[in-house]
Amino acid sequence: MRALSYDGMIRFRFSGRHVALSALSWAPADPSTLGRMPASSFAPTASGVRAHRRALLDDARLYVCTTARTETGDLESFLDAAYAGGVDIIQLRDKGLEARAEIEALQVLARVARRHGKLFAVNDRADVAALVGADVFHVGQGDLTTTQARTLLGPDVIIGRSTHSAAQAAEADADADLDYFCTGPVWETPTKPGRSAVGLDPLRTVSNLKTTKPWFAIGGIAPGPRLREVTDAGASRVVVVRAVTEADDPAAAAQALRTQLD
Numbered sequence: 001m002r003a004l005s006y007d008g009m010i011r012f013r014f015s016g017r018h019v020a021l022s023a024l025s026w027a028p029a030d031p032s033t034l035g036r037m038p039a040s041s042f043a044p045t046a047s048g049v050r051a052h053r054r055a056l057l058d059d060a061r062l063y064v065c066t067t068a069r070t071e072t073g074d075l076e077s078f079l080d081a082a083y084a085g086g087v088d089i090i091q092l093r094d095k096g097l098e099a100r101a102e103i104e105a106l107q108v109l110a111r112v113a114r115r116h117g118k119l120f121a122v123n124d125r126a127d128v129a130a131l132v133g134a135d136v137f138h139v140g141q142g143d144l145t146t147t148q149a150r151t152l153l154g155p156d157v158i159i160g161r162s163t164h165s166a167a168q169a170a171e172a173d174a175d176a177d178l179d180y181f182c183t184g185p186v187w188e189t190p191t192k193p194g195r196s197a198v199g200l201d202p203l204r205t206v207s208n209l210k211t212t213k214p215w216f217a218i219g220g221i222a223p224g225p226r227l228r229e230v231t232d233a234g235a236s237r238v239v240v241v242r243a244v245t246e247a248d249d250p251a252a253a254a255q256a257l258r259t260q261l262d
């Protein structure tokens with residue numbers, strides 16, 4: 001592996017292929033300070049990368065998480081269809097993948113996202129997010145702290161967190177190093193077994209908080225009455241899994257959700 005400096009970015013060459021680490025124009029932290037860096041240590045770079053990603057996040061309405069679709073072998077065509085149908089952000093969320101397979105699937109996702117001028121996200125693993133130059137990194141309540149994630153990824157990566165109550169959402173909104181948060185699961189879902197539904201009330205509360213950050217409702221959302229309940233409760237952005245990943249026509253499913261959200 002060879003590191004090359006390039007226009008303020010660092011590219012690593014893996015067996016002839018380049019992976020851009022677009023977030024790495026910041027000074028790496030002293031490992032002894034890991035977990036104790038103040039938010040102000042992470043001034044955005046002058047690259048414009050963060051501003052561009054933030055602008056795309058601010059406009060985002062529809063966020064999809066997908067597996068690597070190993071059984072069907074149609075990851076690239078699925079991603080193309082989902083973005084073409086109006087999905088703004090796609091996250092690879094495949095708990096069964098080992099790191100190398102995850103990186104390979106993310107390289108496909110990165111390529112398709114670039115083709116569409118959209119954002120792509122990595123779940124849970126900051127090392128993987130750094131290696132693939134992720135636009136977005138998502139953490140749950142028990143994952144890395146925001147400070148730990150920022151220390152590893154730098155200022156340009158969009159960071160989001162799952163919340164399961166209005167109190168956690170308020171805390172996320174007040175976290176200077178977080179860019180967005182998600183609240184749910186609104187309904188119980190087989191996609192996140194063991195996580196109880198929070199219902200619509202937290203959405204109403206969060207909506208009344210007049211939060212400063214973009215936030216998404218998640219969990220059991222589908223086009224039609226369920227999405228209407230969510231928007232009536234005050235959410236204007238949603239994350240879905242099955243509604244798009246299990247659709248016969250993912251582009252049409254995404255379009256149906258987008259039309260209802262816009």
Ligand SMILES: Cc1ncc(COP(=O)(O)OP(=O)(O)O)c(N)n1
Pocket residue numbers: 063065091093123124138139140141142143161162182218239
């Ligand atoms: C966009 C988005 N929202 C919520 C989650 C769930 O994150 P988490 O609670 O950490 O659960 P896992 O996905 O890690 O099982 C997410 N991944 N993405």
Ligand SMILES: Cc1ncsc1CCOP(=O)(O)O
Pocket residue numbers: 065162184185188189190191192195218219220221239240241242243
């Ligand atoms: C990852 C995650 N976290 C909370 S709910 C959920 C899954 C939502 O999946 P679906 O849209 O299929 O109900």
Ligand SMILES: [Mg+2]
Pocket residue numbers: 123124138139140143
């Ligand atoms: Mg997680």
